[in-house]
Amino acid sequence: MINRKELKKRAKKVLKIHYGFLIIACMISGILANEFSDTFTLLSAENEIGVQEDSNAVLPSQLTASQVLKDIVEDNLEEGAKTAETIEKKEISESHDPVLGRTRGVLASVINSVSSGSIFVSIAAAINSMVGSESIAVLIMILGGLFLLFLAWFYIQNVFCVILRRIFLEARIYEKVPFERYMFLSHVKKWTKASFTMFVTSMYQTLWMFTIVGFVIKHYSYLMVPYIVAENPDIGANQAITLSRKMMNGHKWECFKISLTFLGWTLLSSMTFGLSAIFFSNPYKMCTYAELYAVLRKEAKLKNIKDADRMNDVYLFELPNKEELEKAYPEYKDRYVQEPELQGFAGFFANWFGILFKEGKKEKEYQEKMRLYQRYRAVSDVLDAKQYPKRLFSIAEEQKRTLVTGLDPLRNYTIWSLILMFFIFSGIGWLWEVSLHLITDGVFVNRGAMHGPWLPIYGSGGLLILILLKKFRSKPLLNFLCILIVCGILEYSTSYIMEMNTGLKWWDYSGYFLNLNGRICAEGLMVFGIGGMGFIYILAPVFDNLIRKIKPAVTKIVCIFLLIVFSIDMVYSHFYPNTGEGITDYEK
Structure with a gap:
C-alpha cells in the first residue's frame, strides 16, 4: 500500500531545497519536450487573446511563410520566391523599432529569410539545380524536412523525459545538482540507446491508443520506464518496459488516485494561465513521482522481480560513505x-x-x-x-577532455605577459577588421582611430574579461554571460566617449537585429562572447606558455618599446585621428 501523504511530504521537502533549480528544469522540459506543454499552451492562449484585441496586429511569421511553402509544394518556385521577397520587404518597411533592425548583419538576414520563407525557396532551388526537377526537389525537401523533424523529436523531445527524471532523482538525495547533469546520457555515451528505448515505449503506447481502456492502463504500466532508463540507460528497451509493467502490477489504481490528487492543481493552473503550474505544481508532481519510483524500486528488489538487479545505481538512492x-x-x-x-x-x-x-x-x-x-x-x-x-556510477562516464584542463586556464598571469597579450590581441583585432573590409569592399583600410596596426578595444576587452572575471573561470556558462555584459559595457562606453570627443562615429550597428543606439548589437556581442571564451580558456594560456619561454629581460624590453610607440600613437591620434572612407563615413 502506497502512503500518498508520506510521498507528498517528502516531495515538498525536496522541492523546498531545490525550488528554483527544479522550476527551471520543468520549464526547459516544457520548451524542449512535450511534458508540461499544456502549461505553455495556456500562456500562449492568453497572448493570443491580447493579439486579437489589437486590430493592427501583424499576422504571425509562420502564417506568411506558409504561403511560400504552399507555392513551393504546388511546383511554383518562381511564385514562391516573389511571395517571399514581398513579405520580406513588407516586414522590413513595417519594422520601425530601431532595436529590432532588419537591414544589416547575419542575424537580421537569418531572421528575414525564416520569417519571409525565402529560406525554403533557397533550399528548394538548390535541390532543383542538383536533380533537375521541381517536383522531385519539392518531394526531397518535404522528406528531408520530415526526417529532420523526426531526428529532433527522437534525440530531444523523446528522450528529455529521461534527463528530467535523472535530475529529480539526484535532487532527492543530494544538496546540489550541477547543470552539466543535463548531459549525463552523453557522458556515458548512451544517448541513442536511451532514445531508442523511449521510442519503442512511445510506439507501444501509440498502438494501445486504438484500445481506449488499454491505452489508459498501459499509460500507468509504462510509467516507470523513463525512471528505469534514467537510473540505467544501458538497459534494453523491452527489458525496461517489462520491468515497468511488473513494478506497476497492483499499483496502477493507486497511481491513478495519486494523479487525481493533483486535479485541483490542474484547475488552478487553468485559472492562473499556467503560472501556478510553472511555479509550483509541475515540479511538485515530478518530486512526488520520483518518490513513488523510489518506493516501487525498493519493493521490486525485495520481491526479487526479474531484471530488478538492472536498477543498480546504488548512490542514486543513498549517500556514499x-x-x-x-x-x-x-x-x-x-x-x-x-x-x-x-x-x-x-x-x-x-x-x-x-x-x-x-x-x-x-x-x-x-x-x-x-x-x-x-x-x-x-x-x-x-x-x-x-x-x-x-x-x-555503474557505467563509466567519459572523462572531460584534457586539452583545456591541460592548458590550466585558471592560472595567474604576470604583468609583462598581460602587456604582451594586450598588443597581440589588439593586433589580431586589427587584422580581423582589415581582412573583413578587404573581403567585403576589396580595398585595404587601416581600421581604427589610431594609426598603428592595433585596435585597443580588442586588447583591452581581452584583458578586462581575463582580469575582472578571474573568479568565474571555473564556471564556463556563467563566465560566458559575464563576458557578454563586460564586452557590451566596454563597446558601448567606448563608442559613446569617442563620439563625444571627436563628433565622429567609428562604428554603427544601426539596422542590425537587437542593437542599442547603433553602438552594440546581439550579433557582435555573440562574436565577442565566443571569442572571449576562446581567449580565456585556450589562447591566453597558449600565449602565456610561449611568452614564459622568452627570457624575462627580453620580454620587459619588448613591452617597454611597444608601450612607448603605443603612447606616441595615442597622443598623435588624439589630435590627428585616423578618419576617412571605411572608417568614419557612416553618414554616407
Missing part, C-alpha cells in the same frame, strides 16, 4: 586543501584578478598550490557527499 569516496577519488584523499594566499598588495591582485607583478620562488609555489586547490574545489561537493559521485 567516506571510505567509498576516498577509494573512487584517491588523488583527493587529503581532502581539506586550503586556498593558498599571497599576502599584502600582491596577494590582493593575485587572488582577485589573477595578476602577478613578479614571478619568483614564492609566486611559483603559490601557482602550484592554486592548481591543486582548483582541482580539489571542482570535486569538493562530491567529496562532501553533497553532489552525485560520477565515478561511482
